[in-house]
Amino acid sequence: DGIRRRDFLDIAAVSAAGIGGLAVVYPLVSQMAPSKDVLAASSTEVDVSAIEPGQAIKAVFRKQPLFVRRLTPTEVQEANDVDVSSLRDPQTLEERTKEGHGDMLITMGVCTHLGCVPLGAAEGEVKGEFGGYFCPCHGSHYDTAGRIRKGPAPKNLEVPEYEFTSDTVVRVG
Numbered sequence: 079d080g081i082r083r084r085d086f087l088d089i090a091a092v093s094a095a096g097i098g099g100l101a102v103v104y105p106l107v108s109q110m111a112p113s114k115d116v117l118a119a120s121s122t123e124v125d126v127s128a129i130e131p132g133q134a135i136k137a138v139f140r141k142q143p144l145f146v147r148r149l150t151p152t153e154v155q156e157a158n159d160v161d162v163s164s165l166r167d168p169q170t171l172e173e174r175t176k177e178g179h180g181d182m183l184i185t186m187g188v189c190t191h192l193g194c195v196p197l198g199a200a201e202g203e204v205k206g207e208f209g210g211y212f213c214p215c216h217g218s219h220y221d222t223a224g225r226i227r228k229g230p231a232p233k234n235l236e237v238p239e240y241e242f243t244s245d246t247v248v249r250v251g
């Protein structure tokens with residue numbers, strides 16, 4: 079009688095472990111599979127052919143604002159004249175753009191302080207003391223390469239992963 083009872087308990091313990099194991103594995107699988115699909119589907123294509131030097135457009139990338147800006151020769155020069163070692167987040171304009179497209183600045187439109195959308199991408203908006211972007215929430219100034227120059231933001235505006243799929247089309251993500 080004692081032995082039978084013991085067999086029953088062991089079988090019950092194994093079944094419980096089996097169910098528990100399934101319950102843990104299944105949600106992991108179901109969470110990981112869709113998120114990969116979502117990421118693949120959420121790249122954004124932007125036609126940059128209509129953007130004139132000195133103009134920018136706002137697009138949306140993964141539900142966040144994206145700034146696509148064609149710099150004027152003067153703005154490129156201003157960015158290149160900066161002593162990079164003096165910057166809070168030292169990066170050259172060249173490092174923040176693609177070869178052959180050094181005047182096309184593509185950044186997230188998200189302030190690296192607390193995430194407000196900086197001004198400067200739309201016509202008539204203030205661009206701040208360094209001619210790039212200005213975040214009105216707490217006064218962060220970004221330069222013509224989107225680098226933080228003054229104010230509380232710790233980092234440059236983020237440059238997302240992107241590539242030119244032709245001379246005029248950019249795929250972001």
Ligand code: FES
Pocket residue numbers: 189190191192193194213214215216217218229230231
């Ligand atoms: Fe931009 Fe604070 S969120 S300065």
